[in-house]
Amino acid sequence: ELKVEQNPLFLSMQEGKNYTIYCNYSTTSDRLYWYRQDPGKSLESLFVLLSNGAVKQEGRLMASLDTKARLSTLHITAAVHDLSATYFCAVDVSGTYKYIFGTGTRLKVLA
Amino acid sequence: DSGVTQTPKHLITATGQRVTLRCSPRSGDLSVYWYQQSLDQGLQFLIQYYNGEERAKGNILERFSAQQFPDLHSELNLSSLELGDSALYFCASSLTGTAGEKLFFGSGTQLSVL
DSSP: OOOEEEEOSEEEEETTOOEEEEEEEOSOOSOEEEEEEOTTSOEEEEEEEOSTTOEEEETTEEEEEETTTTEEEEEEOSOOGGGOEEEEEEEEOTTSOOEEEOOOEEEEEEO | OOSOEEEOSEEEEOTTOOEEEEEEOOTTOOEEEEEEEETTTEEEEEEEEETTEEEEEOSOOTTEEEEEOTTSOEEEEEOSOOGGGOEEEEEEEESSOOTTOOOEEOOOEEEEEO
């Protein structure tokens, strides 16, 4: 059974600190996606990673993909309160049309 | 605004009832996905359609069914509702539903089964 697991599930961090969210998946895929969900809101796309070694950056967030290790990371640099949200990774499973989301990481940035 | 429209936003009903959730994809998108989000199960993939055809099935219960119509809007039908079906149901769309595409999500339908 396909598993997409994120670590940690909950993260409380101080403003200005750095941290990394990890996404492990159990299937073969060269593609991984990151989404953000604000409380009570819908999901919006942050990054699309389409190959091994792909790295994307937007503001204080940087995502990378290691398909050999089946691992993606979302690195947060100098966190600010506005980054408080739940972050999901997702995998589209090779050979199917399934698009599976991870468990989510709930991030709270404290002032 | 993602361009994906879901109605209704909220739905309150009783156990044993049947409801229909509606989704209109972004203009030009041919693929529609349905997800169920609950606190204990996270974001569960239910089903995907492409241009009217079912393409992939996830953890969708037999009591649930969906379809995509010729105008590309989609409906998710939930029947014999149980308390545990209370959740936020999201629809998402993408251009072709193939590898490498990000999804655009609607604002969701909050279903409460009492």
